[in-house]
Amino acid sequence: MTRELTHFIGGEHVAGTSGRFSDVYDPSTGEVQARVPLATAAEVQAAIANAEEAQIAWGATNPQKRARVLLKFLELIAEAAPELAKTLSREHGKTYEDSLGDIQRGVEVIEFAAGAPHLLKGEYSTGAGTGIDVYSMRQPLGVVAGITPFNFPAMIPLWKIGPAIAAGNAFILKPSERDPSVPLRIAELFLEAGLPAGVLNVVNGDKESVDAILHDDRVHAVGFVGSTPIAQYIYETAAQNGKRAQCFGGAKNHMIIMPDADLDQAADALIGAGYGSAGERCMAISVAVPVGRQTADALAVKLAERVVALRVGPALAEGVDYGPLVSADALARVEGYIQKGIDEGAQLLADGRGYTVEGYESGFYLGPTLFDHVTTDMTVYKEEVFGPVLFIARADDFEQALAMATDHEYGNGVSIFTRDGDAARDFAARVNVGMVGVNVPIPVPIAYHTFGGWKKSGFGDLNQHGPDAFRFYTKTKTVTSRWLSHDLKEGASFVIPTMH
The missing domain is CATH 3.40.309.10 (Aldehyde Dehydrogenase; Chain A, domain 2)
Incomplete structure (x- = not known):
């Protein structure tokens, strides 16, 4: 019997309501093994509303507590890896060993993202002027989204989810409709690890879902991996709607x-x-x-x-x-x-x-x-x-x-x-x-360096994983602070402030 998959919204599996489905094949046999619902714009908007509400408390949670959720997730995914790899192979077609590698490369970015307490530290300059200190802080963007490809259904979602939630954001994942079971299981594992319901939502779909994400003002950043024409479309549309975007396309x-x-x-x-x-x-x-x-x-x-x-x-x-x-x-x-x-x-x-x-x-x-x-x-x-x-x-x-x-x-x-x-x-x-x-045939950088192509292989200023990921998923606020003695009276100044 063909399985019917769901969305994952607010910490729960939610049946699709659009009436539209995409078949999920077993490439080894050519047989349909499941159907995945394709969300309407309204379903995507409901997931975004859920994420927006959950992000407030999650963003206010200190980075060390957020990192502990990632550390617990690492334990859970290590236990689940053999079964996850089998699921991945059945839906994608890559070998079991290659599927384990797919998962492992994603896990390595989660390991890096668990360093969020250090990676989110700002800068501080004391005595920048008389009685003046200047400091910066990195704050989450809010709700962010990832649109990920079929060829790495574990690795690429983890590359995007890990740094985004470690930085205090809530995340909307739109995985490939060709092999969606692993991303759905990843969402379950994060919930089990202690991630609050609604911080990570998985919405399955096609172009309608993508456009709903791109045109919703509550989504502040979008990451994409796929073909170059779609990467360029998503980058341009996101920019037109005032969103940050990092979009990676084809290669030769x-x-x-x-x-x-x-x-x-x-x-x-x-x-x-x-x-x-x-x-x-x-x-x-x-x-x-x-x-x-x-x-x-x-x-x-x-x-x-x-x-x-x-x-x-x-x-x-x-x-x-x-x-x-x-x-x-x-x-x-x-x-x-x-x-x-x-x-x-x-x-x-x-x-x-x-x-x-x-x-x-x-x-x-x-x-x-x-x-x-x-x-x-x-x-x-x-x-x-x-x-x-x-x-x-x-x-x-x-x-x-x-x-x-x-x-x-x-x-x-x-x-x-x-x-x-x-x-x-x-x-x-x-x-x-x-x-x-x-003398290295596949030069994929390790997790604490950044991954990204040039020319028509990449659109956007910042790359995936490594320090760039935390720069992408945060905004920098700079504070100039001055504490004056009560007896110091300077009067009004009409010139631009300088540090002299």
Whole structure:
């Protein structure tokens, strides 16, 4: 029997009232396993009203007590992680081990956010003028919201929820309708950890829900991760409505392989970074850029050898390297890009179309696909494919490789594999990309640094997690205080105050 999911508002599961639903599939089998309600604007507004009321007392709670809720949550999610990972795999399609990693990367940001008592400290200057002290304080914004993607249904919500509530805000989460069960369970765990009802609300929905969030004056900030067109829409609409916004979009991440690199190490890194999670990662490496013909020819052989050995199967099966794509639409989209690459003249070394798994013939599977001789004018080079497809785009020299990553309209992540420290240092300094790896294939920063892409990969002034998260979710108030002696009479002054 198909399960019917709910919203989570005011600390309770609330049935949807719109009459509109979206099917939640098991990508491994292709079967519908649940239905999730799509909220009306009125349902979103009710959640916002609930959050606004709950935030008053939560914002007045001292940061140490708020941090204790996060610490208790860490205990609870550690216990729940195995079952959460299974749920995640059943709805998304990534392997069990990869699902545990999804959860763990989110947990690390909660661990960082538990340092809120330190991170929220202001500044103080005594004696800035005669009898004058100046100090600042960080205060919560109020109600804030997150609109999160299907590909990391645990990690991205936790990246946004943790710092936001630690800073004293109430949070409205609009997760992906493709895999909503993990975000709903996360909300339950926070409630169990002692978070007051209404501080965290989960509203499932589509564009109607998103627009309701963007146009409601009670929501003061919005965070988003997804495709670039939607990121740009949300950023612009939020700004027009006077909200803060941090919106992260698509990617076309390059890995430059220098002639001096260990090619076996580079090939292994490319296989993991390109095909892990079926390529459905914003930080996946999708373009290998070998420098020089000899490097390129040797790398192509090593990649082709490894690709045929990859094991594709059901998300929860043992010994599987990656599972299915998230939906039939995603599968058809990526297969369309493969045909586009052929039509544009790229050399197809491995074709994953038509891949079937015995006993799971209706699953959304795509075998590993590899192209060589991809050029920068091809659609498959310009656009994000978001699937298990790796493109080899050859460069004649270091400068051309650097230019390829720098000139691409996306600027999320990039990596260079080399044994030359000078080349690596020069590359890291000059490349026009937000996150750089040196002999690291997926340069996702640790939780106490910030995550964010450049160019069309990111919209907004502040990044996710790290210190930027607390800057984003708070406003700074600066107080100039003066205590005068009773016998000091200065009279009225008509000039601007200065500290002299």
